[in-house]
Amino acid sequence: DQQVKQNSPSLSVQEGRISILNCDYTNSMFDYFLWYKKYPAEGPTFLISISSIKDKNEDGRFTVFLNKSAKHLSLHIVPSQPGDSAVYFCAASYNTDKLIFGTGTRLQVFP
Amino acid sequence: DTAVSQTPKYLVTQMGNDKSIKCEQNLGHDTMYWYKQDSKKFLKIMFSYNNKELIINETVPNRFSPKSPDKAHLNLHINSLELGDSAVYFCASSQDGHRGGAQHFGDGTRLSIL
Numbered sequence: 001d002q003q004v005k006q007n008s009p010s011l012s013v014q015e016g017r018i019s020i021l022n023c024d025y026t027n028s029m030f031d032y033f034l035w036y037k038k039y040p041a042e043g044p045t046f047l048i049s050i051s052s053i054k055d056k057n058e059d060g061r062f063t064v065f066l067n068k069s070a071k072h073l074s075l076h077i078v079p080s081q082p083g084d085s086a087v088y089f090c091a092a093s094y095n096t097d098k099l100i101f102g103t104g105t106r107l108q109v110f111p
Numbered sequence: 112d113t114a115v116s117q118t119p120k121y122l123v124t125q126m127g128n129d130k131s132i133k134c135e136q137n138l139g140h141d142t143m144y145w146y147k148q149d150s151k152k153f154l155k156i157m158f159s160y161n162n163k164e165l166i167i168n169e170t171v172p173n174r175f176s177p178k179s180p181d182k183a184h185l186n187l188h189i190n191s192l193e194l195g196d197s198a199v200y201f202c203a204s205s206q207d208g209h210r211g212g213a214q215h216f217g218d219g220t221r222l223s224i225l
Contacts, residue, residue: 034213043115043201043216044154089154097142097205098167099214101154 003027004092006102013109019077021105023090026071030092034099035064035075038087047088048075080109114138117202117217125225126194132187132220134202142166143185144214145177146201154201160185189222197224 005024013019023033031052036044050057050064050073057064063076077084090102115136124130136143144167145157159167163179174190189196199221203214 036216041218043203043218046213046215049212087152096167097214098156098159100156103152 001026002103003030004090004100004102006088006090006105008105009103010106010108013080013107015082015109015111016079019075019080019084019107019109021075021077021088021090021107023073023075023102024071025073025092027092027094028068028071029094030100031095032093033064033066033073034091034093035062036089036091036101037084038089038104044089077107080107082109082111085109113217115202115204115215115217117200117220119220120218121221121223123223123225124192126192128192129188129190130192130222131189132200132202132222134185134187134217136183136202136204136215138204138206138215140204140206140215141182142205143179143182144203144205145185145187146203146216148199148201148219150198158185158187192222192224194224197222 003026034049035047038044048059048062066073085108087104087106089104091099118133142161144159148154157171158177160179162182176188179185199219201219202217205214
């Protein structure tokens with residue numbers, strides 16, 4: 001039973017445009033949500049997180065939006081750059097630091 | 112200067128063997144984790160330790176035994192390896208198991224069982 005889902009396995013975006021990566025979850029008890037980026041042959045790297053008491057968190061080019069009623073969060077990258085090409089994982093946790101990951105979305109940013 | 116380092120990076124071995132993966136972090140963190148990423152790219156937590164004490168122990172076969180000699184090290188020993196153990200194993204660490212904060216990952220150990 002997958003509690004965190006990323007339904008788009010891949011996304012292709014032109015450089016300079018906005019990239020929007022989506023994530024859905026089923027457990028309403030989740031209280032923290034995180035995004036990680038992963039390059040091939042490397043470990044995931046933390047990008048940004050959001051608490052369930054907020055609906056938006058911003059860090060430079062990265063913004064995460066949380067819609068609790070829809071059990072949906074999204075990561076916006078503006079403007080997208082070729083170096084953003086990677087696999088992006090959504091993760092969630094409740095009451096502990098145990099992270100439950102989605103299966104990832106591969107983002108490709110082309111010139 | 113690698114923050115979370117795992118050795119070896121690749122491990123190819125026969126079914127039935129026993130192997131260990133080592134992990135060290137130089138971030139001064141109190142909590143360390145082991146994750147398994149299977150062939151479907153699903154990243155799932157196996158264990159977590161806080162200051163050498165086992166905190167999270169997911170439904171993992173007894174053949175997997177983590178050992179933390181000190182808070183900077185968390186090793187994973189696997190007995191009687193099976194084909195289904197083939198995966199990438201990631202070690203991670205965080206400060207005080209801080210929720211919502213970053214877990215820092217190593218680059219993974221790719222385990223292949225022949």
